[in-house]
Amino acid sequence: MIKRMSALIWLRFKLFTVNKAILFEIISPFIFTYFYKYLYSLQNISTQNSELLGFLIPFSLSIGIGIPIIAILSEEREKNSFSALMLSGVRYFEYLVSLIIVSLFFSLFIITIIPLILNSKVSILNFNYFFSSIFMAISVCLISLIAGLLAKTQVMGQVISLPVVFITSFLPMLATINNTCKVIVNYSFMSLFYKYIQSLSNDLKSLAIVLLWIVLLITINYLIVQIYRKEFLKL
Amino acid sequence: MKETIKVNNLTKKFNNNLALNNLTFVVHTGEIFGFLGPSGAGKTTTIKILTGQLSHDGGDITILGQTPNTFQKIANQVGVVSDTSGFYEKLSIYDNLFAYCKLFSVTRTRLNTLLKQVNLYNQRKTIVEKASTGMKQRFLLVRAIIHQPKLLFLDEPTSGLDPTTTKKIHELLTNLKKSGTTIFLTTHNMYEATLLCDHLVLLNNGKVVEQGTPKNLITKYNSEKKVTLTYKNGTNEIIPFIKLKTVDDFSKIETIHSCEPSLNDIFVTLTGGELND
Numbered sequence: 252m253i254k255r256m257s258a259l260i261w262l263r264f265k266l267f268t269v270n271k272a273i274l275f276e277i278i279s280p281f282i283f284t285y286f287y288k289y290l291y292s293l294q295n296i297s298t299q300n301s302e303l304l305g306f307l308i309p310f311s312l313s314i315g316i317g318i319p320i321i322a323i324l325s326e327e328r329e330k331n332s333f334s335a336l337m338l339s340g341v342r343y344f345e346y347l348v349s350l351i352i353v354s355l356f357f358s359l360f361i362i363t364i365i366p367l368i369l370n371s372k373v374s375i376l377n378f379n380y381f382f383s384s385i386f387m388a389i390s391v392c393l394i395s396l397i398a399g400l401l402a403k404t405q406v407m408g409q410v411i412s413l414p415v416v417f418i419t420s421f422l423p424m425l426a427t428i429n430n431t432c433k434v435i436v437n438y439s440f441m442s443l444f445y446k447y448i449q450s451l452s453n454d455l456k457s458l459a460i461v462l463l464w465i466v467l468l469i470t471i472n473y474l475i476v477q478i479y480r481k482e483f484l485k486l
Numbered sequence: 487m488k489e490t491i492k493v494n495n496l497t498k499k500f501n502n503n504l505a506l507n508n509l510t511f512v513v514h515t516g517e518i519f520g521f522l523g524p525s526g527a528g529k530t531t532t533i534k535i536l537t538g539q540l541s542h543d544g545g546d547i548t549i550l551g552q553t554p555n556t557f558q559k560i561a562n563q564v565g566v567v568s569d570t571s572g573f574y575e576k577l578s579i580y581d582n583l584f585a586y587c588k589l590f591s592v593t594r595t596r597l598n599t600l601l602k603q604v605n606l607y608n609q610r611k612t613i614v615e616k617a618s619t620g621m622k623q624r625f626l627l628v629r630a631i632i633h634q635p636k637l638l639f640l641d642e643p644t645s646g647l648d649p650t651t652t653k654k655i656h657e658l659l660t661n662l663k664k665s666g667t668t669i670f671l672t673t674h675n676m677y678e679a680t681l682l683c684d685h686l687v688l689l690n691n692g693k694v695v696e697q698g699t700p701k702n703l704i705t706k707y708n709s710e711k712k713v714t715l716t717y718k719n720g721t722n723e724i725i726p727f728i729k730l731k732t733v734d735d736f737s738k739i740e741t742i743h744s745c746e747p748s749l750n751d752i753f754v755t756l757t758g759g760e761l762n763d
Contacts, residue, residue, distance in 0.1 A: 258588035262574075265585070270576045331572025335629075338537060338570070339589055340561030 255341055259349035266323055267353060273319045277357055280311030284368045304371050305448035306424045309441055311361045312388050313419035316354040317395040318412050323350065324399025325408025343476045351392045358388035373451070383447040386461045390440035391419060393468035400475045423448075440464035488515040490550060490637055490668040491536065497544035498531055498692075505531050506692045508545070513670055513685075515636075518663050520683030520700075521672040522749065528692040529672035533568055533639050536670075550637060562590060565630030567623075568641035575615035579606060579625050582614055583632065590633035600628045604654060620651040627655060631662060638662065639670045644678060656682060676749040686749070690757045700749065707752045712745040 267273055284307055291303065327333040336346060362384040363375040373380045398415050402408035423445055425432040436445045442464075443457040491513035498506040506528045513519040521529050534540040536549055538557030547553055550560045557564075573582050580601075587597050601607040604624040614622065623643065630638060640659075644652040659669060659682060673679055679686060680700045687697040696703060713730060715723045718740045725733075733739070 254591055262585040331570045332574055334570040335572045338566050
């Protein structure tokens with residue numbers, strides 16, 4: 252299992268870095284961050300406060316890791332590289348977990364570098380920030396895995412990734428101006444991060460909500476895999 | 487002789503269409519087993535069932551002591567080249583293969599040796615999406631044999647390839663057989679089957695219509711023995727062997743060849759259709 256996991260992780264790193272489109276998706280959050288910083292500077296608004304970060308981190312995670320996960324999974328399904336891996340003895344668990352590991356590695360870059368670009372008061376050294384953002388990154392990974400597993404073609408993957416990006420990116424922004432959106436965010440997988448951005452601390456209720464979301468998303472992933480085991484590939 | 491694959495009354499339906507109808511055959515260890523039939527006969531479906539990619543509706547299958555449902559247990563002993571053998575188009579040939587080296591704990595030395603054997607070593611850095619059909623086919627073959635599998639499934643491995651590449655693949659398959667690998671080869675190329683296979687199954691409309699060694703099949707269907715006479719003026723004539731003694735003037739004849747039926751002739755006799763339809 253360890254050798255298969257290391258092989259898959261190596262393969263994922265290659266795919267993330269060799270494919271120019273995916274590489275651009277990983278880099279684009281940093282470009283957007285610089286762009287926002289520039290826009291804020293034009294209006295002499297400080298980027299040090301956490302509000303901009305509260306919008307940019309979910310947006311960056313959905314663009315930087317959500318879309319690549321969906322793109323890779325849908326491409327592997329469409330081009331049969333998924334079947335080839337399965338025929339070589341790779342298990343679903345290894346297949347999906349390897350993708351999560353590599354995505355979380357890139358997430359670390361996002362949650363570390365974006366506050367630095369914004370000269371934010373918040374940094375990766377702040378445990379509460381790290382904790383809440385990494386939980387959100389895990390949730391984004393799991394949602395993207397679901398979307399990627401459901402997409403049988405790359406075109407379908409692109410279509411499915413749109414709502415994932417929109418919800419993750421714009422819900423925190425809308426929550427600042429709309430109470431309904433605020434309630435939705437408070438009970439979403441972004442709850443912990445959103446609470447942190449508002450109060451710069453974590454609370455147990457939000458943590459429980461996020462953990463429930465993670466359990467739910469893992470269960471959905473598991474069920475999809477079980478369906479595929481029965482109907483698509485008997486492995 | 488040890489059995490690597492045993493299939494008994496295999497049946498598969500797609501909706502109400504019977505794709506495989508009570509297939510029964512045995513693949514012995516170390517042989518090249520030819521699975522012949524026209525397009526749509528059920529060759530690829532059979533491979534997919536044997537490798538656990540499709541479920542079957544009836545019959546018993548044993549493959550390296552496992553059933554297709556437990557294929558994962560023997561996946562590291564099996565290599566597959568088929569239409570489901572995907573690859574990463576944006577990666578180089580070498581990177582694609584190196585991922586599988588890591589998967590099976592195979593050394594770079596073996597990978598390089600195999601690449602040299604199929605004349606891909608100098609093109610190993612080519613991005614797969616830019617590789618030719620022949621290069622892709624050779625690359626897939628290398629990937630399938632990289633871990634020295636006991637059993638190799640090849641679905642039309644030389645389809646669409648030039649004669650030189652085809653010859654190289656035939657040589658490689660012969661060497662693999664010598665090293666003890668059992669090869670399950672589907673093809674509609676009769677020449678290839680006659681050249682390589684130890685045992686053949688002829689499939690038509692999901693049914694086994696005949697099976698045996700190429701030699702036995704040809705002998706069996708060579709009931710009306712004929713010879714081809716090639717005259718010095720360049721014309722040919724096929725006559726029954728028994729009429730050879732009635733030929734008046736042998737001095738006009740350049741060559742006399744026995745005229746056995748080809749596998750295609752046998753297939754036409756059995757089904758009324760061409761193998762490569």
